[in-house]
Amino acid sequence: MLEQIKNIKKDFETKLKQVTTLAEVQNLRKEFSGKDAPLTSILKSMRDADEQTKQEVGKQANLVFVEIANKLNALTESLQEQILHEQLKVEKIDVSLPGMNLQFGTKHPLNLVIEEIGQIFSEIGFDLVDGTEIDNDEFNFQKLNLPKDHPARDMQDTFYIEDDHVMRTHCTNMTSRLLTKLAEQKHKDQNLAAISYGNVYRRDDDDATHSHQFMQVDGFAIGKNISFANLKWVLKYMAKRLFDESVNIRLRPSFFPFTEPSIEVDISCFKCAGTGCGLCKFSGWIEILGAGMINQQVMEVNGLDPKKLTGLAFGIGIERIAMLKFGINNIRLFYENNVEFLEQFPFYGK
Numbered sequence: 001m002l003e004q005i006k007n008i009k010k011d012f013e014t015k016l017k018q019v020t021t022l023a024e025v026q027n028l029r030k031e032f033s034g035k036d037a038p039l040t041s042i043l044k045s046m047r048d049a050d051e052q053t054k055q056e057v058g059k060q061a062n063l064v065f066v067e068i069a070n071k072l073n074a075l076t077e078s079l080q081e082q083i084l085h086e087q088l089k090v091e092k093i094d095v096s097l098p099g100m101n102l103q104f105g106t107k108h109p110l111n112l113v114i115e116e117i118g119q120i121f122s123e124i125g126f127d128l129v130d131g132t133e134i135d136n137d138e139f140n141f142q143k144l145n146l147p148k149d150h151p152a153r154d155m156q157d158t159f160y161i162e163d164d165h166v167m168r169t170h171c172t173n174m175t176s177r178l179l180t181k182l183a184e185q186k187h188k189d190q191n192l193a194a195i196s197y198g199n200v201y202r203r204d205d206d207d208a209t210h211s212h213q214f215m216q217v218d219g220f221a222i223g224k225n226i227s228f229a230n231l232k233w234v235l236k237y238m239a240k241r242l243f244d245e246s247v248n249i250r251l252r253p254s255f256f257p258f259t260e261p262s263i264e265v266d267i268s269c270f271k272c273a274g275t276g277c278g279l280c281k282f283s284g285w286i287e288i289l290g291a292g293m294i295n296q297q298v299m300e301v302n303g304l305d306p307k308k309l310t311g312l313a314f315g316i317g318i319e320r321i322a323m324l325k326f327g328i329n330n331i332r333l334f335y336e337n338n339v340e341f342l343e344q345f346p347f348y349g350k
């Protein structure tokens, strides 16, 4: 039996030399130290042997058992180390490699225009205010000379949230809110210049130039002795700053319930300098905004004295300005979040 044990050991060592993977180590462990291993069989067959044989063979078998286990453990350890080493080689961090280029978002073209208009007006003393997009009938209509059943309400097809609350149809709702606030400061100087901006909503069919949701900037200045000449100066200043120093403006009579007189403002075409091109539809002029002197009725409804105070007001469609400035011909591009479109505006104005 001792001879048999020697042979088993020899057999194990031959096979051990051929092992290269952890799975093979596992197989070898099963073969030489499991339930059916040859050494186990030898030990089992010694139940009936005499004491001396039991001692001698048992000792020898156990020694080989331990040796086999030790050799398998050592091999496992070295194979694991080898695997780790190879893994580290692959995953090594090379600190000299250039860093990953993180992609930064860009400013939306409408935000660029809002920021620019904000800058232009803050330089001449206008406050920039945000506003509420859901407002009640009072501030969106009644306090802007649009009482209930006024026919001019038809000009602004409205989304009603409930009977008294609407999605604002213009940023002018902030004008009536600010005028009302101003009226409450009776003892103070009642003068204020502010622009508000944001989304407005109308029940409109969407097409290349119309959207049911769009953005406006609405501005006004109120105080003693504010005249039509001031309005004209402000509009000209804005047109030149927003488009080009050479741009001129043209005023046409119009109608808005909250201003009297009301005007439409055209700018001379900044592309063809008024000689006629596709942008200005060969007229030399481009319509950009509506404006006027604040209607005396509006003053009164908001609690201000029209005999003491006058005011100018104007409203600008942000999309319209952005389309003109950037040569965009479809309003829907602003709302489709197409990255290729939006990425074109990263460094504008810098």
Ligand SMILES: [Zn+2]
Pocket (backbone or CB within 6 Å): 269, 270, 271, 272, 273, 274, 275, 276, 277, 278, 279, 280, 281, 282, 284, 285
């Ligand atoms: Zn033109």
